[in-house]
Amino acid sequence: MDVLSSLAHRPYLLPAGRWRMAQRWNDLLFAHWPIAPEAMARLVPAGLEVDSFDGWAWVGVVPFWMDRVRTRAFGQRCVTVPSTGEFCELNLRTYVRSRITGLRGVYFFSLDAASALAVAGARALFHLPYFPASMQREISADGAIEYMSRRLMTRESVRFEANYRGLGEVAGPSVDGTLEYFLTERYCLFTPHGGRVLVGHIHHPPWPLERAEAEIRVNELPAAHGIALPERAPVLHFARELSVYIWSLREDR
16 A cells, blocks of 8 residues: 555645655554643643543553664655664653644654664754663564663663553544544644744554553653653553654744
């Protein structure tokens, strides 16, 4: 399937111009917890407002690994990014709306990655809060994923350890108006830079979500960024792989 020609599921048109980066994301766990909107509102930058579902803001921890990383050199020729053939990444995120355009997207509190080049490049090109981390993943015979991450070059301990797997039975694309759709079908990200909010548009097929099970043994990411998780089990989803295209940042206007 040509990902860039499959557009009917998108909530708005593709942005003008060529995409800047392409990636494939693999073995993703989506672990989400509800948070009081007023508590989350204190943590997102001016220009953005909390997007809520059923009266709650949501915070997500998303471990995965990526490969097939490509970029357009000087905006034209597509090349493979050296030393980023395959590496783990771990995101802490919430969901927001632009106060200017009304677009709904993702706001990242942190992105830990096991590639120093990816960390440096993402900070320079996309102004995202990437951190270097020591990360490991192992896949057992039954498909369970053992995933461990420890942030480097930081005073406080920021670790994540979990065992998770998908349970099969992809039901088809999520339906607008459901929690699954709200948490995953996002086609832009926002990041503050130089006193402005920038938006980066992305494109991908609908998420092929599965039910999931997980044992999260250590999760220090939320507390490291001022978020207190509720005393309840997270909402879990799993996706085996997804091809993603990312456009250069532009001012949100």
